[in-house]
Amino acid sequence: MKEASLFRHYIEDLARWFDVCNPHRPFAYAVPRLAASSPLLRKAILAHSAHHISRTTGSDPSLPFQYLEECLALLIPELKNEQVMGVENSALIATIFLRSFGEFEDIASGEFHISGTSLFIQSGGGCESLRRSNKLRNAAYWIHLRQEVGYSVVEQRNIRANLNICPFDASADASSDAGWCNRVVWICVQVLRWAFGDNSTVERHNELTDMIEDWENRRPQTFEAMMDLRGPFDSDVWDKEVWFTNDEHIDALQYLLIAKLILSLHNPHLPRLGLRAQTAYSNSKAMNQFYVRTMCVAAKCSSFVPAKFMACNVLFATGGCFHLKADQENVVDFLRSCERDHGYATKAHVEALENIWAANYQ
Template identity: 30%
Template sequence: MPSSTQAQTQTESLATPCVTCREHHLKCDREIPRCGRCVRAGRECRLAFKFKSSKGVFNKNQKWLKTPKKLIYVDETRCLTTGSPLEDVSQYQFHIDETHHEKPESVTSATTPSSSSDSRHHKNSPSSTRDTVFTHDSPSNHSNHTVHSSLYPDTIISQPPSHESLGERKSITPLNSHANSIPIDPGTDVIAPGGAFNSPLYSSTALPLKGRTEAILFRHYIQKLAICLDLCDPLRHFELVVPERAGMCHTLLNAVLAIAARHLSHTTSFDPLASNRYHDECLRYLIPMLNDSSAVSDENLFAATIILRMLEEMDGSTTGQDNYSHLLGIHAFVNVGDQHMVPGSLSAASFWVGLRQEIYIAVITQQPVKVSLDHYIVDRSFEPTDDYTWSNRAIIILADVLNFCFGENVLTVGRWSALNEACEKWSVTRPMSFNPLFYKERTGTEAFPEIWHGSSCHVVGIQHLILAQLFLTQFDPTIPKVGTNRRAAVRRMTDRIELLVRDLCGIGICNQWTPPSMFTACMGIAMFGDQFGERTDQEALADLLRKTEADHARPTAAIQQQLKKAWGWIPDVDEH
């Protein structure tokens, strides 16, 4: 907190934004004594320290202390920005010993202790070698842990320190604190944050990744998994923003590494236990934070929870069941209030992903959507706008339909007609860009038509609207319960359901470049696949389910088993 003298000199507003707003990437109004944004959000408003340089002139007889040959620099950046006391000084020490004979360079502290380094040159041989050394020492033990990189053979790069403080990422493979150096296989590339390289193009690494394996995991997330989250996001937050934020939020970084490891373990021979270590490290910090009002407004933690929920969906293929534990975390972030869900923010992007995840659960469990749909970023209009908003409108229509079908209210004809009209109006007023690039009717030997789209937002928008139409067709209250007209009405309902499911699966098969197209098709098969009576159609549906699990790590074994019983492929033991 600023001193009383500083507080008195502040007359109208703070000179700099408060620390809390800067951490949440929000604009601060700089009001005194607490900014208005923190007051409205119920957060602690932490003020930054102010420093004023002295303009005085020292006396000529001023006595100066003699500087020792060995200096220890302590990085207090984190303490100054957060206002928290310095925890363990030994974790933040950077040593300059007496063997350094060149002119010392200025030491620049990074925002986090783990990314700080002390780079210096040593003349260890006639051919000068550039060394980069990171230390994690206590005053009584100054042993440096260094390794050699085969990628840059002239560079000595050490493992970064492991921090116990909140939000800091622990090493998955701890260093041997009793060894002066760790022999590493020459084929292994270990790159530490802030490490120096001989290449003139690279002065340091972008992220605190511990070796080649973590770099592979991080790249796999960006190239293969982020597309599953950024379906309706023109800014591609999970592909572009999350990787950048992961360098500062270690909970988010561990979530990224956890889901990449899980996906690779399902689709390749990657270590199946690696994901658990990153996942456990996330939960260690994330679970206690959910009870903190300021933490549930942190969009980085919101994004981490979304990623962990996606991982949880993958786990169903191995555990045989979905625990839905991360859904509770998503509910906590969504229900915190509108003030944190600014359009175009990471929080808003996380909301839409969380809603799609909630819809998936609602469909599979045949329950209403439990996420609040009353936020101001939710748009139910049909006014002209961009394609991404149109896709989100279709998603909202499906959520409203699921609440109608599985909610506690009576299925009234009036409400059904309003939802059916919304589906028809969306189809009529949507942009022409939602039309497929290529369409081919199915032939007698093919189960699905060919439907090509060029954008993931078009795929997800059309598919979610088809799902809404499917549920409205199945739950049509105008179908007679009894009487001579019922048989014909049920026949028309079945024909329409088959047509919609074929279109849904055709979009999925022809647009596998965006994996969620297959996930959404599987949702339709799970709910309406039992209405197909032809063996060739049944086999095509089963093949789509198997391909989705094999290629995209989405659990479909339970759905396959249920459909095989419904189709009579295997006996239903429950009947005996």
């Protein structure tokens, strides 16, 4: 009965997090079927589900770690194969769940059981072999990229993924909202690679800026908010409403704003000295804060929980830049609500931000 309840919680509540932008919904349908014949994958699902319930209800905190240990005992032998194409689907999907498990503990405390997803960093297999493999591997790759964005933002490090094995086809995916959402995720990944990688040239910054502008100009109208009560660059935006139609639309907004934020923070065109530099810095800071506020407000108004987690990650990295008391109070309220209602670890980050703000007032 206990394991059946945990499995049901995964299917009804958690699978949605992983199936965003995938009309086939493999995490809701294919993964449970695969888990029926895979003790490894079943333990990973039970660990993730029990962990989420424990963190949101205060139930037995030892149970998820029991499932985690049992899962790792089965997983480690599977990961001896260093090529992504040689690893069983069940092992590959299990590593996605275990990495999500670690994010709930604290995304900034170090990456947690990611040896499996690190297979996506390897060069083996190549784009066409991954593309031909199956929908589960493609789905796992896209979740890996989304997880990498969170780590990259928090740790300010390069994306750890082999972008040459990406199954993304811009021309083929342009006909659906899911395809347009994945496209902006792909652009965001490219932006983070530019910012924290070895090709941080002005020319590449310009190319990425053009890619974002092109995406915004050509995206379907369905990506527009169905209701948006914000004013332009409104600092008093925290209590406003921003509603989107579907999960992929709020998901796309988060990655779009992260891409814009990173390009702005690393803008090579900003003047460095004199009054022009001060004005440019002030304008850039206002714009960046507006991006972050918008991420939080849109996430708060959405039932798509991963949007809230990604907004938390951005606040972990940028929250110290808010100097208005109202902003700081809303940042704390948002972070605490994500831990209280959804189990995402934010307490240590709230304390760190409060220390930063206190130091700024001294």
